[in-house]
Amino acid sequence: xxxxxxxxxxxxxxxxxxxxxxxxxxxxxxxxxxxxxxxxxxxxxxxxxxxxxxxxxxxxxxxxxxxxxxxxxxxxxxxxxxxxxxxxxxxxxxxxxxxxxxxxxxxxxxxxxxxxxxxxxxxxxxxxxxxxxxxxxxxxxxxxxxxxxxxxxxxxxxxxxxxxxxxxxxxxxxxxxxxxxxxxxxxxxxxxxxxxxxxxxxxxxxxxxxxxxxxxxxxxxxxxxxxxxxxxxxxxxxxxxxxxxxxxxxxxxxxxxxxxxxxxxxxxxxxxxxxxxxxxxxxxxxxxxxxxxxxxxxxxxxxxxxxxxxxxxxxxxxxxxxxxxxxxxxxxxxxxxxxxxxxxxxxxxxxxxxxxxxxxxxxxxxxxxxxxxxxxxxxxxxxxxxxxxxxxxxxxxxxxxxxxxxxxxxxxxxxxxxxxxxxxxxxxxxxxxxxxxxxxxxxxxxxxxxxxxxxxxxxxxxxxxxxxxxxxxxxxxxxxxxxxxxxxxxxxxxxxxxxxxxxxxxxxxxxxxxxxxxxxxxxxxxxxxxxxxxxxxxxxxxxxxxxxxxxxxxxxxxxxxxxxxxxxxxxxxxxxxxxxxxxxxxxxxxxxxxxxxxxxxxxxxxxxxxxxxxxxxxxxxxxxxxxxxxxxxxxxxxxxxxxxxxxxxxxxxxxxxxxxxxxxxxxxxx
Amino acid sequence: xxxxxxxxxxxxxxxxxxxxxxxxxxxxxxxxxxxxxxxxxxxxxxxxxxxxxxxxxxxxxxxxxxxxxxxxxxxxxxxxxxxxxx
Ligand SMILES: Nc1nc2c(ncn2[C@@H]2O[C@H](COP(=O)(O)OP(=O)(O)O)[C@@H](O)[C@H]2O)c(=O)[nH]1
Numbered sequence: 001x002x003x004x005x006x007x008x009x010x011x012x013x014x015x016x017x018x019x020x021x022x023x024x025x026x027x028x029x030x031x032x033x034x035x036x037x038x039x040x041x042x043x044x045x046x047x048x049x050x051x052x053x054x055x056x057x058x059x060x061x062x063x064x065x066x067x068x069x070x071x072x073x074x075x076x077x078x079x080x081x082x083x084x085x086x087x088x089x090x091x092x093x094x095x096x097x098x099x100x101x102x103x104x105x106x107x108x109x110x111x112x113x114x115x116x117x118x119x120x121x122x123x124x125x126x127x128x129x130x131x132x133x134x135x136x137x138x139x140x141x142x143x144x145x146x147x148x149x150x151x152x153x154x155x156x157x158x159x160x161x162x163x164x165x166x167x168x169x170x171x172x173x174x175x176x177x178x179x180x181x182x183x184x185x186x187x188x189x190x191x192x193x194x195x196x197x198x199x200x201x202x203x204x205x206x207x208x209x210x211x212x213x214x215x216x217x218x219x220x221x222x223x224x225x226x227x228x229x230x231x232x233x234x235x236x237x238x239x240x241x242x243x244x245x246x247x248x249x250x251x252x253x254x255x256x257x258x259x260x261x262x263x264x265x266x267x268x269x270x271x272x273x274x275x276x277x278x279x280x281x282x283x284x285x286x287x288x289x290x291x292x293x294x295x296x297x298x299x300x301x302x303x304x305x306x307x308x309x310x311x312x313x314x315x316x317x318x319x320x321x322x323x324x325x326x327x328x329x330x331x332x333x334x335x336x337x338x339x340x341x342x343x344x345x346x347x348x349x350x351x352x353x354x355x356x357x358x359x360x361x362x363x364x365x366x367x368x369x370x371x372x373x374x375x376x377x378x379x380x381x382x383x384x385x386x387x388x389x390x391x392x393x394x395x396x397x398x399x400x401x402x403x404x405x406x407x408x409x410x411x412x413x414x415x416x417x418x419x420x421x422x423x424x425x426x427x428x429x430x431x432x433x434x435x436x437x438x439x440x441x442x443x444x445x446x447x448x449x450x451x452x453x454x455x456x457x458x459x460x461x462x463x464x465x466x467x468x469x470x471x472x473x474x475x476x477x478x479x480x481x482x483x484x485x486x487x488x489x490x491x492x493x494x495x496x497x498x499x500x501x502x503x504x505x506x507x508x509x510x511x512x513x514x515x516x517x518x519x520x521x522x523x524x525x526x527x528x529x530x531x532x533x534x535x536x537x538x539x540x541x542x543x544x545x546x547x548x549x550x551x552x553x554x555x556x557x558x559x560x561x562x563x564x565x566x567x568x569x570x571x572x573x574x575x576x577x578x579x580x581x582x583x584x585x586x587x588x589x590x591x592x593x594x595x596x597x598x599x600x601x602x603x604x605x606x607x608x609x610x611x612x613x614x615x616x617x618x619x620x621x622x623x624x625x626x627x628x629x630x631x632x633x634x635x636x637x638x639x640x641x642x643x644x645x646x647x648x649x650x651x652x653x654x655x656x657x658x659x660x661x662x663x664x665x666x667x668x669x670x
Numbered sequence: 671x672x673x674x675x676x677x678x679x680x681x682x683x684x685x686x687x688x689x690x691x692x693x694x695x696x697x698x699x700x701x702x703x704x705x706x707x708x709x710x711x712x713x714x715x716x717x718x719x720x721x722x723x724x725x726x727x728x729x730x731x732x733x734x735x736x737x738x739x740x741x742x743x744x745x746x747x748x749x750x751x752x753x754x755x756x
Contacts (some may be wrong), residue, residue, distance in 0.1 A: 378743055384683075488684060489685065491686045
């Protein structure tokens with residue numbers, strides 16, 4: 001006759017390794033009846049005794065939540081294995097014993113294979129197996145399945161248990177009231193003539209196990225009893241409480257054992273994170289600290305990017321421009337190509353590329369904040385404020401993403417469940433100043449506010465956030481009413497950013513920027529260049545060109561905002577294709593006119609500090625780029641909302657720009 | 671421990687596994703197990719946030735603003751609220 005041994009354990013406890021080590025090539029693979037779960041069986045001969053080992057699916061628990069769990073527990077309860085070998089990972093005894101506890105509850109005859117003791121030793125985790133055996137009332141055998149260590153002792157222990165019934169089966173107590181209820185239940189369940197152990201059924205019933213409830217509900221003899229009916233109703237009413245209590249008791253049982261039998265190297269208590277968080281997420285200090293950090297980031301960006309590296313790119317682009325022109329002239333290239341290279345590529349695309357150092361530094365610093373885990377704190381701090389103005393806190397997560405690019409920013413709103421929260425988050429996301437707008441601010445800062453770069457950039461971002469909050473509030477009071485749900489944010493531990501990570505980010509940043517300049521921006525500039533030199537016969541880059549005429553139609557709208565010239569108008573217009581195109585377009589149209597004039601210099605002549613400020617605010621707030629609008633259409637499922645977004649942002653931007661210009665003039669600014 | 675964990679989360683301003691571990695005198699991995707169990711049993715729900723790797727950002731230069739570690743949020747479900755109310 002052959003004995004049956006069931007093998008159970010958590011995933012990754014080394015169960016498969018143990019099964020293979022025990023059975024060698026004596027294996028048979030099939031399926032459990034009715035389900036797609038694989039059934040593996042193998043044979044072991046010891047002396048003249050044959051053992052059949054059944055490898056049950058790896059699970060953390062034996063509830064009814066997955067097919068794997070049900071298969072495993074059904075076999076243990078109704079397959080009548082002579083013994084159950086429970087593989088326990090010695091490096092994580094606490095987690096693994098949760099399953100062991102459930103085996104004990106089932107009344108199974110258990111032998112524990114304390115596996116991976118080699119690994120535990122390496123990690124200085126020591127497990128007192130004798131004490132563990134005593135607490136569990138089951139033999140515990142240390143094994144190293146991967147090196148076939150302890151297998152013989154394990155089989156011996158299993159054989160012993162089969163021969164001699166265990167004495168003193170461990171029983172869990174679930175607290176007085178539940179224990180009493182269980183005793184009461186058991187009296188009925190014993191009479192129900194069910195195939196399962198009544199004690200286990202009782203616990204599972206109180207725990208609200210759907211599978212067991214079905215079995216009991218379908219048991220005619222139980223359901224015919226009026227008394228049982230009353231008990232049944234009582235259970236249904238209290239199930240949630242009991243479930244938590246029972247699971248909790250299991251945890252306590254495991255914790256108590258682990259505390260006594262497992263010794264780990266003293267895990268440093270993470271108080272540093274905690275103390276840091278007390279300050280960084282402080283109710284009143286959190287926001288000023290966040291603001292201060294961002295301010296320092298912008299200041300540093302200018303200090304390093306402009307003062308140290310600023311001239312580098314400008315000189316480089318200038319040199320590259322003259323070389324390119326000489327090469328083209330020498331090669332006898334047609335005039336239009338030389339013109340296109342000079343004003344389109346160098347003047348247009350080059351104007352954007354000049355700001356690469358600043359942008360790279362800015363994103364490097366932002367990336368550092370992100371990698372260190374601080375951004376989660378920032379989101380948390382903002383979350384509090386958003387809640388105070390009645391917005392769903394998680395919205396800020398999508399807003400932070402929007403600082404990079406509004407396309408993923410809008411997509412990030414997917415994590416908001418309610419339509420109200422989501423629509424608001426989508427509509428205010430474009431106010432988060434995206435990375436592509438940075439060159440615009442940088443040109444105007446270089447022209448008018450070179451000593452206050454950090455402050456100006458900081459103010460622009462803050463203004464964007466304020467407008468977003470304001471509009472969010474307005475929308476939640478008008479278009480989308482309803483309740484906001486309450487979420488609790490998780491703050492991950494702080495980490496030290498690695499040099500490799502930082503360098504990789506920088507490289508991604510630079511290469512990505514070049515790729516974008518070479519594709520999207522190049523395409524937009526080429527198209528606009530054609531419009532700027534046609535029709536033939538008119539002065540290129542002049543008001544008579546197609547581009548000029550388009551600009552002249554739009555320009556009057558911006559008169560009250562102080563920048564009613566056609567170049568600024570087409571610049572803004574082209575920004576709807578891609579925001580970098582604003583600078584590229586300005587660079588191209590001015591370079592063409594002045595014969596390679598430096599953009600910053602021209603801007604200084606055409607704009608005033610006041611109109612520069614109103615232009616910057618306009619670009620911050622106005623209509624999002626086509627890609628973002630497309631995403632809004634897709635995410636909201638309606639072109640109507642994309643159109644709404646395009647128009648209302650434009651209206652707000654225009655009003656703000658006009659306000660700034662007109663109020664500034666009242667105060668005598670120009 | 672689970673009920674204590676639920677109560678702690680209910681009262682906390684934010685979820686920090688480290689902090690919960692210290693408060694409840696447990697290891698962090700234990701807290702993680704407990705949270706997973708509470709989710710499994712339907713007392714808590716977890717939103718794993720948006721993983722930027724799933725977005726079509728490709729080689730976009732601004733991708734470093736995206737969360738490499740998605741921000742996670744937790745919510746106590748109605749079932750959890752019922753238990754807390756008692
Ligand atoms: N160090 C060590 N590694 C082991 C031991 N037993 C198994 N492993 C390794 O642990 C990993 C998971 O084992 P596996 O048998 O697939 O786990 P299962 O998911 O429980 O079936 C594999 O890489 C094994 O080689 C052991 O006793 N010591």
